[in-house]
Amino acid sequence: MLRGLKTEISPTEEQKQIIHQSIGICRYLYNGYLANNKELYQQYKDGLIDKKQAFMSANDFDKYINNKVKIQNEFKWIDxxxxxxxxxxxxxxxxxxxRFLSGKSGFPKFKKKKNEDVKAYFPKNNKTDWTIERHRVKIPTLKWVRLKEKGYIPVNSIVKSGTVSYKAGRYYVSVLVELPDYNDYSKSTNEGIGIDLGIKDLAVCSNGEAYKNVNKTKKVKKLEKSLKRQQRRLSRKYESLKKNKRKGGTAARQNIQKQIVKVQKLHQKLSNIRQDYTRKIISEIVKQKPSYITVEDLNIRGMMKNRHLSKAVAQQNLSEFRKILTYKCNWLNIELRIVDRFYPSSKTCHKCGYVNKDLKLSDRVYICPECGYAENRDYNASLNLKDCEIYKIA
Structure with missing residues (x-):
């Protein structure tokens, strides 16, 4: 079984320099290939070239870099x-x-240096490359690099490929390893679970468990307050740089870069807290080994258009919850049922089936006008999702 693992590393100053150099060159080539194809596509639209000439493959661009660009003295650093x-x-x-040409996604974005969203791929050139030990890993070119989390990657595991990335002042290694298939894939006979995802609480389950919104905790609120301050300081530095167009601009840019890293670190810390909380909730749910899990196919893009709720929806990481839950269910052989987004799970009475179309978002307790059934709105929705018979399997 192939599995991807990612963990933080602690490289030396010399290794950091090689990582940044490799990431910078990869970013330059990524942007160069994209700019070249964008220009060719524009020439095709203007009628200057035919459709066959409007696209340059990766192989052709690599040959162009090797035979025409690298031979120039000013571009020898590519080597x-x-x-x-x-x-x-x-x-x-x-x-x-x-993917853009086939209509599956939008036009690719150019990679920015300040975002550092390009990973450096280190190929396996010989048998000793990507050797895993408890406290270190042997990466090609970098040689031995210390791991911050010891024992996370199984010792002596077979690594198929690996990349090194940098984000918010930290360095990470991602490896694809071959592990023995040790999980219990037998079908569970336990009762199924319906999960209602929301903003007030992240998840309310039909078994009575309710998982609170982590964004309302003191720790997250304190970090968000600190993030606002640091973003204001960054904004003021940009304004100051615009006003003062004199020789001291270089020093000002260095201060801006330092401030950008501070903001990135806070963003990363908040992201880690939310992601860790989501993963722990999902692990707790799947450990109960239900026979199936039912969730609603939420229209997250549509929810993001509501300017009053967009920030709260974005902070909840609902799409991340769905993605991790799908992965876990497939791994542990749990049937994941997806109910249509137009199914009125919140407005339907679980006792008699009456649909209350006048139910408002502010009504946190569902009271049925027909039978008088009263229950927490989200818990009632989770029970309806659990019993729903029209669904798709993820």
Whole structure:
């Protein structure tokens, strides 16, 4: 069984320099390939070239870099990154661009240096590369790098491929390893669970469990308050740089870069807290080994258009919840049922089936006008989801 694992590493200063150099070259080639194809596409629209000439493949662009660009003295620094790593970044951009041409996604975005959203691919050149020990990993070019979380990656596991990334002042290694299939895939005979996702509480389950909104905790509120302050300081630095167009601009830009890292670290800390909370909730649910789990197919994009709720919806990471839950259910052989988004789970009485169309979002207790049944709105919805017979399997 192939499984992806990601953990933080602690490289030396020399290794950090190589990582940043490799990431920078990969970003340059990614943006160069995208800009080149964008220009060709524009020429095709203007009628200057035919359709066959409007696309350059990753192989052709790699040959162009090797035969025409690298031979120039001003571009010899491209050789500081491995050829396979360079080719991988170009192939990644080609995949994204082809998805755009086929209508599966939007136009790929150019990678920015301040975001550092490009990973450096380190290929396995010989048998000793990507050797895993309890406290360190042998990465090609970088050699031995210490792991911050010891024992997370199984010792002596077979690594198929690996990348190194940088985000908010921290360095990470992602590896695809081959692990023995040790999980129990037998079908469970336990009762199913319906989960109602929301904003007031992240998840309310039909078994009576309710998981609170982590964004309402003191720790998260304190971090968000600190983030606002740091963002204001960053905004003021930008305004100051615009006003003072003199020789001291270079020092001001350095201060801006330091402030950007501070903001990134706070964003990353908040993201880690939310993601960790989501993963723990899902692990707690699937450990009960239900025969099936039912969730609603929420229209998150539509919910984000509501300017009063968009921030709260974004903070809940509902799409991330669905993605991790799908992965866990497939891994543990739990049937994940997806109910249509137009199914009135909140407005339907679980006792008699009456649909109360006048129910408002502010009504937190569901009171049935027909039979007088009264229950928490979200818990009533989770019970209806559990008993729903019209669904799709994820």
């Amino acid at each position: 500081n990154c491995g050829s396979k790593a360079r080719k991988k970044s170009i192939c990644n951009c080609e995949t994204a661009y082809k």
